[in-house]
Amino acid sequence: MTTNTMAAGAGAYDTHQQRSRAAQWRADKWMMVGVFFMGTAVLGLIGLPFFLRGLSLQMRAQKAGFTVRPIMVTLIGYLVAVDSALNSLGWALDLIGNHTLLARVFLMAWGNMFDGGYFWHYNELWIGGASAPGEKAWVVALLPLMFSMRIAAAIAFLQMKRWGQQWLVVTCWFGVIAWAGYVTNMTIFADVRYAGVVFPVVGWWLYDIFYITPFLAIPYLHTVNREIFSD
């Protein structure tokens, strides 16, 4: 009798786990499609409804009592991915595609509007792209290193892996260093960055403030109960 009860209990647990995984995967499929489009910038509005649909599916599954990922983990994981994708898009254009028409129209236009670092003496260095003092060093340090690592960490974080949480801590702190260094560099060379620019300083801040993801993720990453992440 005891054995039967245990067997029935284990069966119910397995079924619950299985149905939870299915509910999470169903929600994730919607959110992944959404984030794929949102990471392209131009097609973001196509992606947002997909993402919100996935998010609502996950919240519904949570209310129904399924064991799904916490909403905060979902939001941080996907937002970090979108943030990294958008940054990578712009900086890959600068580092590799700096003589494409896309870069020489839209990156120049963006630079002329918000940040002269992407206009001033552009495509004059032998490597091409931004010539503002220090800028190329940030592009090289942040694009192939920080943002790539952060996307990888975000994927593992969404899978509730311990290393995903740890590497998100590492790369988000790297993000704090990046913000501090980048903004200081821009301030010191403010004439290059903001002279002759359409919406200088305040425009740049209004545009870029929404990339403060690390500052929102770090307090959570340090206060979440780490036991929810598996090895």
Place this chain on the structure above:
Amino acid sequence: MKDSAKELQPGTTAAFAGMHQWLQRGLIVCLVALVLEGALTFPLLAIWYGWPTLSLQQICSEFEKIRFNDESRECKYPYPLFAPAEGAGQTTAQDTWGIQPRPLYQRVEFRGLIHRRDARLARLAAAAAAGAGERAEQPAPAPARPVAAPQPPQN
């Protein structure tokens, strides 16, 4: 508080529930803002800088003329793959040089590149017309002589 304690997300302890909720709001705002920004940046920039009146390549050319302060510059597209950077070795850009250089180009107004281009074309047309007028007043140049094949040296 008892009700909210029941609704705590896995991983969120009661002590940090309030903070996590504020962070969640911030995350949603950032996510939506990034999507809207990403979607609107390209079309709005294109409109500000003169598209569709100007083609993308014409916008590119205007930027190059402003950047390097050289009206003769044109945006080469497609750019040759292994050619040196388009601005390499340029000597025309205008800056106040010093430890903190300052560019001397001016802010571009809304659709300003169109006016800039129109003004240049008008200047060029006026210069061409003036040149034609001066030529009309001068005697007609002698017709060009046919180019003869080089003659072998005669001894």
